[in-house]
Amino acid sequence: MATVNGEAVLRVDDLRISFRTYAGEVQAVRGATFDLRRGETLAIVGESGSGKSVAARSIMRLNPESNTIVRGGEIIFDGEDLLKLSEKRMLDIRGPKIAMVFQDPMTSLDPTMRVGRQIIESLKQHLSMSGSQAAERAVELLKLVGIPHAEERLKQYPHQFSGGMRQRVVIAIALACDPQVLIADEPTTALDVTIQAQILELLRELQERLGMSIILITHDLGVVASTAHRIAVMYGGKIIETGTVREIFYNPKMPYTWGLLASIPVPTADRSQDLIPIPGTPPDATNPPKGCPFTARCPYAMRICEEEMPGYTTFSHEHRAACWLHHQMAPNIEPPARIGGAK
């Protein structure tokens, strides 16, 4: 996919978010910086526990108020810092400007409300449409996301739709007010593989047609390759590498990224290839390590990795990574042979 060079529609700068829990303070996001350009799809890739969902929800301020602490950072959208806006102003942003699609279509819709009404709710709230106008638009939206017999479907309840169809409805709701940014949090994880492809295809079409910018959150690099322009790799609450899709897939610079790419099942004629998962588990968010978060599981870890957090090294206009291996004093490490050309 061609890279998109444009101005940044959304910029997240050194975001730090923690939660208060019975076990102590959970530092979910510890300094994430990335930006989203107009008309592009940015994929934020990471394991569960890396903080990617929290970061995404923070953009829309959807984290539970009672135990969320914003420890620092800015989220700049349309010239304002979203973290500092009043709740009232956020209501105008959620929906018309930034919209979100969640992971599990089975639980994303109110089971006791007809589907059409759930779409129209948004239209009435933000666009002050009349009942009939809103109904028309709702039908348009359902058609847009590829749901047949849209007029009848409007009147049905969520349980009458299959998983893939429900996710389309959720997307329709998100698109209702023509947002500039769509945040898709693992939109295909709960669906099976054939439906996954359909939904991703749908997102791509919609982006081309409507010119939306999309943040796609996923733990599955395979999903990313066909839909994203740029990738940000997240681990332990930090963004550790960003770059275009080509750069990340063909020239990754970080052991964690190497590990992610190696763990993608690649169909080859030689069936003997094993799945190589990265051994170990993510760091404890209540007691995060003071150095690079990947140290415990990194096969190339050095003493300095345990002590200090590495800074970013810029490899190209888009490509940055944070790893001590790039320091001039570090030994020269070549990425494992299998990585280059993983796609």
Place this chain on the structure above:
Amino acid sequence: METSNRQITFTPDLFEPVQRSAADAEKITGSPVGFWGDAWRRLKRNRIAIAAGCVIILVLTLAVVGPWLTPYTAVGQMLDRQYESPSLSGYWFGTDEFGRSMFDRVWAGTRVSLYIAALVTAMDLCVGMSYGTISGYYGGRVDNVMQRIVEILNGIPILIVAVLTLLIMKPGILSLTIAIGLVGWTTSARLIRGQVLRLKEQEFFLASRSLGASTFRLMSKHLIPNVFYIVIITLMYTVPTAVFFEAFLSFIGLGIQPPAASLGALISEGAHQMRFHPYMLTFPAAVLVMITISFRLLGDGLRDALDPRMRQ
């Protein structure tokens, strides 16, 4: 490489690889806590539940030890000391119309009430759990029929059954136990059946089966840990319910009769004397309420602590 503003002096030794065995990578960072450890920790945080637990222990202790604390007994009448108000120097809880020490009667009554509750709970668990296990394990038609029976039993209110039972059997500890426990076991039966069904679908069950383990051993070995949870929760819920029902039945005249004491009988007597001797109601009522509240709070706390879904 951009670095933070902190001054770091880079020395070559910092860039040496960390010596590590393959096993280290698998180590879970952060203190590893098992299921029970985590549950206990969560329970400890819940101060209300801990307080409730202490109250229960206190009540149980007094129920057993109470009579020894005073020179009086629960049935000994001292007709010249009727209706004495509670005082620290005399009778701590006062006396009733026959001059009996309320303190002793209250704790004797508590013993009886708790004893009945324990019997009911035991019956509940035995019947319920066997019923549920059999129903779940055998499945098919047996299960269908048994579940149908349970559905019907559920529709029969405890009050009705209790009243009917007590009308034909003379009120006493055994009859009360049967009256209260006759229909209450359906909840634990259902819980156990759910567990058994879930277990049946799990792979290790099939694996054990194919290895030829006997039916009974299978069921007991794999069921035990989950059973513990169910038993605890059922206990915490059934005891206050049973105590309540016993008290209720005694209050309307179907339960324990004087001179035997139970919390319900004492409260009933006390209610009649409310106008002139309120202390006769206050003390047994206070004990009853404390038991009920404590079991409920502790039960809630235990349920929260042991609930596998609550683990972050």
Place this chain on the structure above:
Amino acid sequence: MLRYTLKRLVNAVIVLFIITTATWFLMQLLPGSPIQNFEKLTPDQRAQVEEQYHLDDPLPVQYAVYMTGLLRGDLGNSYLYGGRSVTSIMMERLPVSLFLGTQAIIIGLVVGLFLGIVSALKQNSIWDSGAAFLAVLGVSVPDFVLAPLAQYWLGLKLGIFPIAFFESWWHSVLPSLVLSTVIAAVIATFTRTEMLEVLGQDYVTLAKAKGLSRLAVVMKHVLRNSMIPLVTIMLPLTAALVTGTLIVETVFSIPGLGEQFVRSIFEKDFPVIMGTTILYSVFFVASYLLQDILYGIIDPRIRVAGHRE
């Protein structure tokens, strides 16, 4: 939906059948007979009366007579009160209990819903803790403790309410209040739990993500989904209400069904006991049935059997 309803109906009928049969059976075991308090009868008159009451017929016949009588609403005659029919005794007392009960439900519903919703929305605040405390208290302090206490403190000592009898509406307020405590407590706890669970659901977060204000989210999505399960506690509430009226009417000497029931236990007036038991059973079974049917109507997942793509 129809099948669902029918199944429930059948269950209800079976339960009632079992209970009425059990009561009849017990009646045979208990001492006393319908004519024990009749005045002295000549042997002829006695024979006549016995035939009238089918006392000579074999048991199965008596059973059939009994059951058919039930369907007609004939529950036999009291051993006391000059042989009045049980049904007429009950019908006289029923309105009073219904009045008390309804009042209690209304108070309990209003207070309970309010406490439940507030404590869910302001979770872990002082409101939540306060409401939780009240709820636990409401459930743990039984009516037979609360009623005498209320009677003593609010009636006797403070003189706000009358102590006993049912001479005016004001007389019914304190008893209804006592009755309502359990109801309010159960509704409050239940509402809170349900609302908290709903609040944590994805579709609520999605509603927020649509840009709906907190108020709109609560009113349009949360409340509806939380209230639906409320139907499921109809049965326990009915049970609480019935046991409550027994106590409250006795303590406050209110001439209702409950007071009659307790008195007839004391007086060993078995026909009245049995009759009232059957009436109560009908209440229970009806509310259980109603609860199931209502749930089927309200939950669209059951009402509109979905057709999958």
